[in-house]
Amino acid sequence: MQETFDMNKQAHMRMEKYPPMVNLDGSVTFKLKAPLAHSVQIEPLNGQPENNGYNGLGRGIYDLTRDDSGMWSITTPPAVPGLHTYWLVVDGVRVNDTTSKTYGSQIMQACGVEIPEPGVNFYDIKNVPHGEVRMKWYYSKITNMWRRAYVYFPAEYDANPEKRYPVLILRHGGGEDETGWVEQGRANFILDNLIAENKAVPMIVVMDWGQAPVPGMRVHIPSTPPPQEIIDITINELIPMIDASYRTIPDREYRAMAGLSMGSVQTLYIGLQNLDYFSALGIFSRRPMDENEFNLEHSFGGVFQRPEELNRKLHLFWWGAGTAEEGIYYGVKKNLSELASVGINSVFVEFPGTAHEWQTWRKSLHDFAPRLFRWTEAK
Amino acid sequence: MQETFDMNKQAHMRMEKYPPMVNLDGSVTFKLKAPLAHSVQIEPLNGQPENNGYNGLGRGIYDLTRDDSGMWSITTPPAVPGLHTYWLVVDGVRVNDTTSKTYGSQIMQACGVEIPEPGVNFYDIKNVPHGEVRMKWYYSKITNMWRRAYVYFPAEYDANPEKRYPVLILRHGGGEDETGWVEQGRANFILDNLIAENKAVPMIVVMDWGQAPVPGMRVHIPSTPPPQEIIDITINELIPMIDASYRTIPDREYRAMAGLSMGSVQTLYIGLQNLDYFSALGIFSRRPMDENEFNLEHSFGGVFQRPEELNRKLHLFWWGAGTAEEGIYYGVKKNLSELASVGINSVFVEFPGTAHEWQTWRKSLHDFAPRLFRWTEAK
Numbered sequence: 001m002q003e004t005f006d007m008n009k010q011a012h013m014r015m016e017k018y019p020p021m022v023n024l025d026g027s028v029t030f031k032l033k034a035p036l037a038h039s040v041q042i043e044p045l046n047g048q049p050e051n052n053g054y055n056g057l058g059r060g061i062y063d064l065t066r067d068d069s070g071m072w073s074i075t076t077p078p079a080v081p082g083l084h085t086y087w088l089v090v091d092g093v094r095v096n097d098t099t100s101k102t103y104g105s106q107i108m109q110a111c112g113v114e115i116p117e118p119g120v121n122f123y124d125i126k127n128v129p130h131g132e133v134r135m136k137w138y139y140s141k142i143t144n145m146w147r148r149a150y151v152y153f154p155a156e157y158d159a160n161p162e163k164r165y166p167v168l169i170l171r172h173g174g175g176e177d178e179t180g181w182v183e184q185g186r187a188n189f190i191l192d193n194l195i196a197e198n199k200a201v202p203m204i205v206v207m208d209w210g211q212a213p214v215p216g217m218r219v220h221i222p223s224t225p226p227p228q229e230i231i232d233i234t235i236n237e238l239i240p241m242i243d244a245s246y247r248t249i250p251d252r253e254y255r256a257m258a259g260l261s262m263g264s265v266q267t268l269y270i271g272l273q274n275l276d277y278f279s280a281l282g283i284f285s286r287r288p289m290d291e292n293e294f295n296l297e298h299s300f301g302g303v304f305q306r307p308e309e310l311n312r313k314l315h316l317f318w319w320g321a322g323t324a325e326e327g328i329y330y331g332v333k334k335n336l337s338e339l340a341s342v343g344i345n346s347v348f349v350e351f352p353g354t355a356h357e358w359q360t361w362r363k364s365l366h367d368f369a370p371r372l373f374r375w376t377e378a379k
Numbered sequence: 380m381q382e383t384f385d386m387n388k389q390a391h392m393r394m395e396k397y398p399p400m401v402n403l404d405g406s407v408t409f410k411l412k413a414p415l416a417h418s419v420q421i422e423p424l425n426g427q428p429e430n431n432g433y434n435g436l437g438r439g440i441y442d443l444t445r446d447d448s449g450m451w452s453i454t455t456p457p458a459v460p461g462l463h464t465y466w467l468v469v470d471g472v473r474v475n476d477t478t479s480k481t482y483g484s485q486i487m488q489a490c491g492v493e494i495p496e497p498g499v500n501f502y503d504i505k506n507v508p509h510g511e512v513r514m515k516w517y518y519s520k521i522t523n524m525w526r527r528a529y530v531y532f533p534a535e536y537d538a539n540p541e542k543r544y545p546v547l548i549l550r551h552g553g554g555e556d557e558t559g560w561v562e563q564g565r566a567n568f569i570l571d572n573l574i575a576e577n578k579a580v581p582m583i584v585v586m587d588w589g590q591a592p593v594p595g596m597r598v599h600i601p602s603t604p605p606p607q608e609i610i611d612i613t614i615n616e617l618i619p620m621i622d623a624s625y626r627t628i629p630d631r632e633y634r635a636m637a638g639l640s641m642g643s644v645q646t647l648y649i650g651l652q653n654l655d656y657f658s659a660l661g662i663f664s665r666r667p668m669d670e671n672e673f674n675l676e677h678s679f680g681g682v683f684q685r686p687e688e689l690n691r692k693l694h695l696f697w698w699g700a701g702t703a704e705e706g707i708y709y710g711v712k713k714n715l716s717e718l719a720s721v722g723i724n725s726v727f728v729e730f731p732g733t734a735h736e737w738q739t740w741r742k743s744l745h746d747f748a749p750r751l752f753r754w755t756e757a758k
Contacts, residue, residue, distance in 0.1 A: 036470040038415055088474060091415040095467060095474035098488050102481045109477050125525045130516040135561075137509040146504045158624075161540070182514075245537075 019099035020113045026078035028057065028113055032097075034090060035070025039063065041089035042074065045110050054324055054355050056080030057113070061089065080324070081117030082359025083184055085110040103184055104175055112184070123186040123362045128196035129155030133188050138241045142232050143212050149238065150178050151246070152188050154195050154202035164247045166203045166254035166373045169234070170365070171210050171263025173285075178209040184358045190365050201373045204246060208238050210263055224293055226266045234270050235277065256372050258282025258318070260361045272300035275309075280316035280372055284364040285356055288331030296342060307343040315375045317346040320364040322354035347371075398478035399492045405457035407436065407492055411476075413469060414449025418442065420468035421453065424489050433703055433734050435459030436492070440468065459703070460496030461738025462563055464489040482563055483554055491563070502565040502741050507575035508534030512567050517620045521611050522591050528617065529557050530625070531567050533574050533581035543626045545582045545633035545752045548613070549744070550589050550642025552664075557588040563737045569744050580752045583625060587617050589642055603672055605645045613649050614656065635751050637661025637697070639740045651679035654688075659695035659751055663743040664735055667710030675721060686722040694754045696725040699743040701733035726750075 018031040030042050042062040044055035057079045064072035085103060087094040087110055096102050100111035131154045140147050154165065170187060172180040181187040187205060194200035212229035243250040257278050259267040264286040271281040296304045303310055310317075319336060321329040329350065336346050349367050354360040397410040409421050421441040423434035436458045443451035464482060466473040466489055475481050479490035510533045519526050533544065549566060551559040560566040566584060573579035591608035622629040636657050638646040643665040650660040675683045682689055689696075698715060700708040708729065715725050728746050733739040 032472065034470060034472040036417055037472065038470075087477065090469045090472055090474060091413060091417075093411065093413040093416065093469055094477055095469060096477055096481065096488070098466065098473055098475055101483075101488060102475065104480075109475070109480060125516065127518070130525075133514040135512040135514075135567075137504065139506070146509075188514075 022113065022115055023075070026081065026115050027076050028079055029073065029075045030064060031071060031073045032064065032088065033071050038091050040072040043087045043089050043094065045085040045087065055084055056082050056355050056357055056359065057084035057086055079115045080353055080355065080359070081115045081120065082354060082357050083112050083114045084357060085112050087111065108175060122193055122366050123190050125189050126193055128192055130192050131155045131157065131188060133182050136245065138237070140233055140237050142229050142237060147209055148178055149209065150182055150207040152191060152205035155192065156202055164249045166201060166376065167206060167242060167248050168203050168369070168372060169206045169208070169257040171259025171266050172207065173261035173263055178207050181207045185361055185365065187365055190362060191369060194369055200370045203373065204248060206238065206242055210266060224265055224289070225269050230266055231270050235274055239277065252277055253279050253376050254373060256280035258284060258368055260284040261287060261356065268300060272303045275313040279314065279375070281314060281318070282364065282368045283319045284361050285321050285325060285328050286332055288327050289335065294335050296338060304339065304342060304344060311345050316371055318368050318371065319346055320349040320351065320367065322351045322356070322360035324353055324355040325360065328356065401492065401494055402454070405460065405494050406455050407458055408452065408454045409443060410450060410452045411443065411467065412450050417470050419451040422466045422468050422473065424464040424466065434463055435461050435734050435736055435738065436463035436465060458494045459732055459734065459738070460494045460499065461733060461736050462491050462493045463736060464491050466490065482559070487554060501572055501745050502569050504568050505572055507571055509571050510534045510536065510567060512561055515624065517616070519612055519616050521608050521616060526588055527557055528588065529561055529586040531570060531584035534571065535581055543628045545580060545755065546585060546621060546627050547582050547748070547751060548585045548587065548636040550638030550645050551586065552640035552642055557586050560586045564740055564744065566744055569741060570748060573748055579749045582751065583627060585617065585621055589645060603644055603668070604648050609645055610649050614653055618656065631656055632658050632755050633752060635659035635661070637663060637747060639663040640666060640735065647679060651682045654692040658693065658754070660693060661697045661743065661747045663740050664700050664704060664707050665711055667706050668714065673714050675717060683718065683721060683723060690724050695750055697747050697750065698725055699728040699730065699746065701730045701739035703732055703734040704739065707735065
């Protein structure tokens with residue numbers, strides 16, 4: 001251990017940090033002072049096989065080039081709009097940039113860079129009434145652990161102490177946690193804007209943690225089917241806790257669930273096997289399932305064998321994907337044509353050019369939320 | 380850009396990540412696979428001069444040693460308990476470990492490792508009623524920007540719709556943001572536990588963002604005096620917004636303010652010049668001030684010239700520091716003896732062995748909060 005503390009060196013290093021610079025054409029310039037490194041790279045995330053190694057920031061890994069001063073840099077081609085996660089790779093080691101907030105969960109943290117989409121502002125913070133997001137801790141007897149949920153309330157909630165609200169349960173993806181839909185997805189601003197424009201019914205949005213480890217254990221890897229604990233927590237602990245704590249309308253007609261990626265698989269397993277609890281499901285960017293996983297005869301308790309019941313109970317069975325998440329896009333279209341072949345209704349919305357990233361899921365929520373609970377308006 | 384995406388390599392790299400391991404004696408083992416790196420170091424943060432380059436994880440920078448497989452590792456000496464922030468330094472470049480959540484603000488993010496303190500659990504999540512932390516967005520006309528505050532409500536708040544509550548404004552330090560007191564400081568759990576044991580009065584705790592940049596500008600560096608905008612936002616925007624939005628008791632006797640480090644300087648400047656708004660101030664780990672900054676004649680609007688008024692209005696003028704943040708510790712003691720020499724009352728609490736870190740501030744809040752608002756109980 002070096003006992004000498006060189007403040008000048010430290011101050012110097014501090015000045016040599018450069019956050020990623022987003023250029024007007026959507027390209028991004030990365031710079032890093034690293035005179036001693038052999039190689040510096042930028043690795044966009046979400047390079048899973050079902051996503052064809054694609055992230056809106058690029059495909060594969062960027063090699064930065066070094067100048068005589070030891071400054072490494074690169075300017076990418078114009079990126080797809082949205083929030084792209086990436087790692088710095090210094091001499092082959094994946095690390096995070098100290099100039100970036102990181103996103104993720106217990107599994108792995110990554111940096112993020114946001115590329116604005118010209119003319120698109122539905123997820124911006126605007127001069128409209130803003131709802132609160134409350135952190136709610138609750139005890140799970142199933143896992144013997146305290147859990148934290150983020151819960152969005154429409155701006156009008158506190159001013160209408162007699163009014164009760166419908167509930168959307170909104171699930172994150174693998175490698176994320178209960179903060180994802182707010183900090184990356186901007187779900188609260190999307191709802192604020194939709195509600196302010198009367199495009200969505202004021203609703204409570206529950207964003208629970210999508211993992212169910214027992215104390216001392218590390219998190220589950222996304223799996224199919226999801227851990228039984230996640231199903232049981234949702235039905236037997238989360239929903240009763242929310243209905244007991246807040247002014248909800250505790251009725252399936254006023255309760256929906258949606259999720260992205262891992263959360264969409266959870267939504268299928270939880271929702272389709274508990275239709276007495278939900279009248280709408282949203283399946284955002286579900287990864288490809290093989291013929292055994294998605295099977296008209298036996299999957300999800302055999303619910304696809306009863307199309308009439310499913311159509312009657314689910315007023316909305318919404319699916320969406322970005323066209324750049326090709327494996328997912330074609331996998332979902334294939335499954336939906338199978339559902340159509342047995343008369344099961346669904347809605348499919350595609351988002352041109354977006355990948356397995358938050359821009360796809362922001363747009364999914366923006367399309368999905370306005371359709372919710374319209375069926376209750378006559379009641 | 381490499382067009383080939385090697386999943387096996389990626390999966391392999393993923394498995395070679397090791398979160399810091401806290402050993403039973405409080406030492407920490409860091410491991411990183413980096414066969415191509417020349418050097419790998421761990422740099423504890425908070426090495427500012429006023430802190431004597433000290434952080435409970437160590438003084439200076441640790442050099443990791445490499446084995447034949449390219450695995451770098453080190454086990455530190457036993458660390459002081461608490462949450463210690465650090466950077467990885469790979470070939471001279473400060474970066475963050477992808478296995479760690481990061482903490483900070485717009486200035487710079489850093490990793491964290493938590494060392495338990497044997498027998499100390501006042502900041503743990505326990506089987507007691509838990510209050511909510513709400514994210515509250517509000518518009519600042521002073522900076523023409525939306526701002527976010529975190530607001531803690533005692534667990535009983537929703538169940539007592541007629542009851543009003545006192546307010547503590549709690550300020551973070553330089554390089555942090557409105558999330559710090561919850562995500563690092565565990566202020567909500569500290570209050571939950573104190574309130575459950577009847578050791579503190581149920582209160583609302585407002586944790587606002589301590590920066591006041593205008594759009595497009597990067598954040599202020601901690602300065603003395605703080606930017607006038609921070610003073611104006613607190614008095615003219617934050618307090619009226621909180622009093623209008625929640626069931627507070629909008630009276631100076633029921634309003635206190637405290638802050639750590641940069642936030643303690645803001646507390647001095649805002650609080651001492653606005654004694655009609657506050658009846659208690661908490662000054663946690665204030666950095667040393669020179670004779671011009673802390674001056675009995677002219678500082679803070681000359682308030683120290685009126686000891687009788689100050690003593691009458693401030694029912695509690697609480698100061699605290701860890702003994703390991705030596706510059707701060709001795710600087711505060713010197714200033715408090717100056718205050719005593721002119722008859723100004725204060726309370727000083729020291730925390731043995733803790734540095735300019737969250738363990739000092741958790742203990743500060745834990746000592747400070749129970750003393751608050753006792754003077755209102757006769758009313």
